[in-house]
Each structure stands twice: as structure tokens, then as C-alpha cells.
Amino acid sequence: MNYTLHQLQVFLKVAELKSITKASEALHLSQPAVSIQLKNLQEQFEIPLIEVIGRQVYVTEFGREIAEASQKIVEQVHAINFKTMSYRDQLVGHLNISIVSTGKYVMPYFLSGFVNKHEGVELNMDVTNKLKVLDSLEQNHVDFALVSTIPSTFNVNKIELMPNSLFWIGNCDKVFKNKTNNLTALKKLPFIFREHGSATRHAMEAYMKSNDIKNTKRLELTSNEAVKQAVIAGLGFSMMPIIGIRKELSDQDLQIIPMKGTPITTTWNLVWLKSKRLSPVAEAFVKYISNSKTELINQHFSWYQDFLADKN
Structure with a gap:
């Protein structure tokens, strides 16, 4: 047996993700490089570690046992490295x-x-x-x-x-003239919300309540990126942290809607x-x-x- 630590690490990632493509992305290696490391490791065992059926990777029972042993080896190597650094007074x-x-x-x-x-x-x-x-x-x-x-x-x-500053945002299909008229317009627009428990959602709902905005048209999404894409696509308007939409503002995919009482910081x-x-x-x-x-x-x-x- 002459397998390397790198081969074990590659095999572990493939076994974890059940995909050579995803493993190559996670390890920042090319797919051929991952395949070669797997092949070199497999050649040292008579029993298959994985099976590829169609595009799906399946880990064999023997492969799972080797993966478990490989994980212990990798952890021990990390422990050795940590101890070495510790003796060198490194954090x-x-x-x-x-x-x-x-x-x-x-x-x-x-x-x-x-x-x-x-x-x-x-x-x-x-x-x-x-x-x-x-x-x-x-x-x-x-x-x-x-x-x-x-x-x-x-x-x-x-x-x-x-600071974390929140603004009302929309795509660039609609023109908003001034803060007073914008509030009237906002009351007629469809809204996109983050999920319950989100601090951004709490701020958005508090603003709506204090400005008597009652709108039943709503879409709820569980991530900032999803809200951003939905607003760009024209599904509605929302309140978002400005720090996450710098590029979209620069590209004019989104616009800030000037409103009294904003930003909420x-x-x-x-x-x-x-x-x-x-x-x-x-x-x-x-x-x-x-x-x-x-x-x-x-x-x-x-x-x-x-x-x-x-x-x-």
C-alpha cells in the first residue's frame, strides 16, 4: 500500500458529496485531477471503493469503511500539525x-x-x-x-x-418622483418579505405599521439573494440592506426608493x-x-x- 494523504482527502470529498464534479469544485481541482487521484487510490484495492451509474456516484460498503478509516487518518494528521504549531508557539x-x-x-x-x-x-x-x-x-x-x-x-x-442600513428598493421599471408621493405609491405595490424572525423583515413590518401601509400582496423568501433576484425580476418591492446590493445599483438592476424615515439603521x-x-x-x-x-x-x-x- 502506497496511498497518499492527498488521495485520501480527495476520496473523502467525493464520498461526502457523491459527485466528482462537486468534489472538484470544493477542492479547487479540475475534474480530471480528481479522477486521477481516485484511480490511483483505487488501484491499491482489489475491491471497488465507488460505483458510477449514469452520472451518480455510489460509495460501496467497502468504500464506506475506507472512508471512515481515512477520516481518522486525516484527523490525526491535523492533530499532529496542530501540536507542531503549538510547540512553535503558533496559535x-x-x-x-x-x-x-x-x-x-x-x-x-x-x-x-x-x-x-x-x-x-x-x-x-x-x-x-x-x-x-x-x-x-x-x-x-x-x-x-x-x-x-x-x-x-x-x-x-x-x-x-x-452600520447596517436598510432602504426600500425596486427594479428600475418604475419612476419614483418624491418622498411624499412615494409613500402613496408604496401602499399600492406588491411586497416581498424575508422569513419570520428575520431582522430585515421586522424592520420592514415596523415601517409599514408606522406609516399605515396595509398591503396583502406578499411573497415570502428565505434569503437575501432570493429577495434580490425576485425584485430584479419585477415580482415586487422590498426593504434590503444596502451593503448587499452595491453591484445591482451600479448596474442599474435595482434602484433605491427615497422614503421618509429611511434609511433604517x-x-x-x-x-x-x-x-x-x-x-x-x-x-x-x-x-x-x-x-x-x-x-x-x-x-x-x-x-x-x-x-x-x-x-x-
Whole structure:
């Protein structure tokens, strides 16, 4: 037997995703490269690891046993690497963060410098809806969460990162003249909502209630990207964080509808439970964010600051 760690890692990804195409995308390899690694591994076993029927990949019973053993080998190699880095006084361990879906436009810029500096840190970032983010935080499944509003029932520490500003948006098929007339027009338009529990939905419904907007035509979608595409397609109008539609505004696929009382601005907060005992990696990340956030915002979000200043 002369299989390599790389061959085992490729096989594990194929076994996990049941697809050579998806495995190649996840591993940032070409499909031929993945197929060659699989072939080289398979040649060392008389019993098939996988079967390809049509375009579907099936892992054999023997393949599942090899995958289980391979996973243990890969984990042991990671453990060895971690121990080596630890002896070199390098920061090693896992950093677990759960973020709301619109946070994907923000959080990566606050993570990349830290993760690239510390090769021994493995990042797990879960992008999901707000209810699941808060549940992960409450159940102590993550070190940190990124949210724009914090329930009063949560006892947390926080670092304020940057503003989260919401505007009414639509595609560019309709002309909106002025803020007063726009409110009248808005009352007659079909709306697209995020799912229940979303902070954006809560802000949108609060605005509608305070301005006596009662509209029964509604479509509910579970992601910011889905709402964005639905608005572009002309299915309705919505309220969205401006940070997620920079390109669409530039391309004139979307427009901001000027309305009194907008933008509605909250703050992106990095939060963690006060009762949580932070790992050395988590403590180092808190220190990094505290010391670097102003520089990171100026570096990556100057356009955003300029845009808000112009709209305000």
C-alpha cells in the first residue's frame, strides 16, 4: 500500500458529496485531477471503493469503511500539525462563527486577515437565518455570532462593527418622483418579505405599521439573494440592506426608493455569551477585531461610508 494523504482527502470529498464534479469544485481541482487521484487510490484495492451509474456516484460498503478509516487518518494528521504549531508557539485551534445571511457581505472582511495570519486556525462559518444563529449562540455551539439586533434576553458581550442600513428598493421599471408621493405609491405595490424572525423583515413590518401601509400582496423568501433576484425580476418591492446590493445599483438592476424615515439603521455586532469561557483562538480574535476594526472598515468599506453620507 502506497496511498497518499492527498488521495485520501480527495476520496473523502467525493464520498461526502457523491459527485466528482462537486468534489472538484470544493477542492479547487479540475475534474480530471480528481479522477486521477481516485484511480490511483483505487488501484491499491482489489475491491471497488465507488460505483458510477449514469452520472451518480455510489460509495460501496467497502468504500464506506475506507472512508471512515481515512477520516481518522486525516484527523490525526491535523492533530499532529496542530501540536507542531503549538510547540512553535503558533496559535492553533478552531474558530466557530454563526452569521445571519446578510452578514456574508460583512464578516469575511473581518476574518481574512486573522485567519491568513494564523495558519493553525481552522474556521467554521455558518451562514443561516437569525433564529438559527441565536439558537447556535444560546446552545454554546459557536464562539461568536454576527447579528444586527440583539434580543434583550441574551446576556452577551459585544463589539460594534459598522452600520447596517436598510432602504426600500425596486427594479428600475418604475419612476419614483418624491418622498411624499412615494409613500402613496408604496401602499399600492406588491411586497416581498424575508422569513419570520428575520431582522430585515421586522424592520420592514415596523415601517409599514408606522406609516399605515396595509398591503396583502406578499411573497415570502428565505434569503437575501432570493429577495434580490425576485425584485430584479419585477415580482415586487422590498426593504434590503444596502451593503448587499452595491453591484445591482451600479448596474442599474435595482434602484433605491427615497422614503421618509429611511434609511433604517442598526449596527452589525459581533457577540458572544458572557458566560462563555473563550479559547485562546477566540480571545486572540477578539483582540484582533478590537485593534483592527477601524482600519478594516476604512480599507474595505469606504464606499459604504461614502454612500451613507451622501444619502443622509
